[in-house]
Amino acid sequence: MRTRLLLVVAVVAGLLAAAGVTNTTTANHGPRILYGYIPVAVGTEDATELHYKLIFPDPAVHGDGPYPLVVDYSGYVPGAYIYDGLDHRFLAEGYAVAGVNMRGTGCSGGKFDYFEPLQSRDGKEAIDFLGSQPWSNGKVAMVGKSYPGITQLFVAAQQPERLTAIVPGHVFGDLYRDVPYPGGILNATFAGGWSAGRITDQVTFLQSYPQFQADPVCVENQAEHAPNPVFNPFVRAVQPQNNYDGALYHERSPWYFADKIDVPTMLVESYQDEQVGSRAIELIERFRPGLPWRLVATNGDHGEYYGEHVFPHIVRFLSVYMKGGDAAAYEAEDKVAINWETGANGGRRAAFSTTYSTWPPAEQQVWRLPLGADRVLGSDTPGQVDYTYAPGIGSQERGGFDIRDEPPASWNDRPADGTHATFTTAPLDADKLFLGTASLDLWVSSTAADTDFEVTLSEVRPDGQEMFIQQGWLRASHRKEDPALSNPLRPFQTHLVTDVQPLVPLQATPMRIEIFPFGHAFREGSRIRVTVAAPHIRPDLWGFAALPTPARNTIHTGPAHPSSLALPLLAGESAPTPLPPCTLRNQPCRAEPAA
Secondary structure (H helix, E strand, O other): OHHHHHHHHHHHHHHHHOOOOOOOOOOOOOOOOOEEEEEEEEEEOOOEEEEEEEEEEOOOHHHOOOEEEEEEEEEOOOOOOOOOOOOOOOHHHOOEEEEOOOOOOOOOOOOOOOHHHHHHHHHHHHHHHHHHOOOOEEEEEEEOOHHHHHHHHHHHHHOOOOEEEEEEEEEOEEEEEOOOOHHHOOOHHHHHHHHHHHHHHHOOOHHHOHHHHOOHHHHHHOOOOOOHHHHHHHHHHHOHHHHOOOHHHHHHHHHHOOHHOOOEEEEEEEEOOOOOOOOOOHHHHOOOOOOOOOEEEEEOOOOOHHHOOOOHHEEEEEHHOOOOOOOHHHHHOOOOOEEEEEOOOOOOOOOOOHHHOOOOOOEEEEEEEEEEEEEEEEOOEEOOOOOOOOEOOOOOOOOOOOOOOOOOOOOOOOOOOEEEEEEEOOOOOEEEEEEEEEEEEEEEEEEOOOOOEEEEEEEEEEOOEEEEEEEEEHHHHHOOOOOOOOOOOEEEEOOOOOOOOOOOOOOOOEEEEEEEEEEEEEEOOOOOEEEEEEOOOOOOOOOOOOOOOOEEEEEOOOOOOOOEEEEEEEEEOOOOOOOOOOOOOOOOEEEEEOO
């Protein structure tokens, strides 16, 4: 196999050069861009080859090597094109950069299936292969956000010998709870659309990158990709046996094997990430004791990984573990860096930053606000608040990420009158910073045996604008919790078919709804608001297959039915003035409705 590999590299290099894909060179130095194939699963029925692109840093600046290496490993097209400028950023830091296509994608051979264990084992072999080459100094890191961020967690759990550090950004941790089934409700828009798109990528690869039509190995491997559509995970996910958390999701969720990661890990997450959400921050509690880890978290979207107040953290982290920095001194520092109000000063800059020794922060307290029948958050007035569960009516979409031919979704589309229950505090008498997960604990009755909830947390500012903060979801029949993993700020539902509990119509029933991790600074004079409605269906990337039957839902309040909102208050923290401009990154504002 190795002989064939070397021959393939030589032949492909020549063919690509003839096709216009040259191995670029600099004066008096060797190739700066190489293409090749890595043999994996040799001697088994799964044996195949992974296509890679390798780029070396400028030898005039960084010398002739050997170099530390960073790897982008995904099912996009890193063997042809590396997204997000990752190559240029790390080349400038003196790293060699490799983009490796997982099996069944790009020019790689084999068949493709999302996050299957075979991809993890392939990744381990690819890391050790690349790290053992003569141009490598033996230190390899995995980098990237989203898909190549997620793969890092899977591969690191295989403990490759040459892997030195990982920097996963914008990832999921729990494949069931974080993206496809938040609260047990199918996120049909993103799960279906993203998975279908990845299948299309493979079908159209040679049309998109015609230069590889000159590579006979690539053309041959492309023929193996035809069966890929049958592996579409969305098709699997909507099968009745997979509507609940189980073996399929456990096998493909880092939550269940994060304790096997044994290399320094920096996790980068943004709270309003429109693609994977922010719940992966909870992975930290699954890391093995003693693992050197870091968290950089910020408000914002799916692109914060390369922001000017995030990427320097990544560069420093890698310099410590890949270039011989003082690891002991570094690990004695606070592990958690929080960027607050990114976008307040334009771009991806933070207005201010704080650090903490651990996650959740030791400074975190539970601040509980009762829900009152007078619709006041902070009042324990007994009674009830009714609303119509109206699936199909837009409620709290943030907008900006619409599906073609669908009506545009917008944060300005408030829930229709009568289709929501909203509770708002009085103006705050002091600044308050919140960081962590939150829990809306409800006593609810319904005319239906099951119903869905979408909870939206927002700030009503002193200037009269309402700012989006975070959301959470729950299907009422999925309300049973795992007591070992639940706490006052985070309910952890089991989502097992054996734990489904239909409602008794019209009977008040307790349940808790997790509001995904967030960080937000409320100024004195602002009000806190929580809104309960049906999940939104008009898509802004996330659109839910909510239960279709309308119902009348009732939230019960008062000492006998203590519905409340538990928030993660940071003790002793205050926000700098002035009030940030509206809006922050991915936190749109809308005007308060007329009285």
